[in-house]
Amino acid sequence: MTMAGTMPAGSATSAEKLSELDRRHIVHPHQRHDRRDRRIMVRGEGCSVWDAGGREYLDAIGGGIWVAQVGHGRRELAAAATAQMTELAHFTGFFEYGNDKAALLAQRLVALAPSDITRVYFTNSGSEGVDTAIKVARMYHHLRGQPDRNWILARHFGYHGSSYGSGTVTGIPMMQERVGPNLPNVEKLSAPYPYRSEMYGGEEVTTFLLRELAGTIERLGAENIAAMIGEPILGGGGVIAPPPDYWPRVRELLSQHGILLIADEVITAFGRTGAWFDSPGRGMDADIIVTAKGLTSGYAPLGAVLMREAVGETVAHAGPSFFHGHTYFGHAVCCAVALSNLDIIEREDLLGRARQIGEWFSTGLAAAAGLPAVGEVRVEGATAGIELVANRETREPVAPDLALAVADELYDTYGIITRNYGPTLVLSPPLVLDERQARRTTTAILEVLSRLDVAAGRIFPSI
16 A cells, blocks of 8 residues: 555656656756656666666766766765665764764865865855855855955856755846846956957957956956856856966966955766866965865765865864854765765776776767868867857857757667756766767767758758
8 A cells, every 4th residue: 555646666767757757746956847757767877867768778877967077876885875875874064073984084085175265164066055155255254354255256157956046146147137136246258268259359369368357357456356156167157168367367366465266166077088187287376265066976966165275274274163064064974975986996097097088089079060061160178169159250159959959869760868058068977988988979969960051940861
């Protein structure tokens, strides 16, 4: 006998029924109202996932959202979670309480991070992490006797999350629509986007951006600015890397005015671009680093905000208390999974594999640069962005629906899961992707893009 509204344990449910249940009851993030189809995944192994109808797909976007570093179905991670659950699933990390796995994970993260990073605050997601980083930056200045330092500088095209604070600093206007007032005292700056050179009026990209940043600091008053936040490379913006001199010069200018720099490494940390952290290699020298996603490869919800000693010491010990917290802070099971996940990344040299995947992508997508609909191909480690254009001369982007049609064609016809971010098709596979799978992915992309007619606004059928 089962309770009303439940299904007997172990009963099979059809793909159609699951899709209908999903449509009826679940409010999806970023769901388009004109899309009634549902893609219900039920199993994964390595770089493959299977839907409820039994069809296998190649996951070329890392769990659909840049997350599955070690791939799907890793029994080591399931074993780590099971073992921890039998010992201690959760006890609060508030006040003076803690657990062994959180302490060990914090030690591990500090050892992997740049040498001046010594403090860790655990979260459940990147959005929570960005909110925490904003709060910590403001609190840091307040505790040092500068309560007017409340402004946060962010950038257009940056993606930092969807909660109240992280959604406000996100540089994508849709994130701030239809929600009423947003977080106050946030200023958006232009982002480095070398392919879109027209954005800078003929001026060299970094020179333009530094002049804009200096002018913004002067206009707002350095004494009123707490921090600037940015991704080492723009992920949701379309895998856009800045010029090599951009972050070092930004860092220098911010330091001159006592402004903190927050590196949003929710996407890039833990091997995505071939290093444990991407920001040091780009010269960010961040005061605060926000991480999530690859920390557990998506097997458990966990993020970590890493801080310089000066920042962490100030907020942890100045004043009566650090009055900030989340219920599942330092969750023991999640931390145990993270420790096992980091072991796999290190043991299997997935940082090296990420760099190898980048080489496979660069080689496999080289011919795309000559296709009429392709404006630019950008590869950063195990991540690639193929920007689609309606006109190669004017660089006019294709309509978002046409880019979406490309991703749909790869899914429906070739069984390859990708994502489009506006006009850019993005790849971000698990770091266990092999050469055959990389070749399958790039070959399919070339084949689809060769049938893309932007003038007609359609993809011609394959012959």
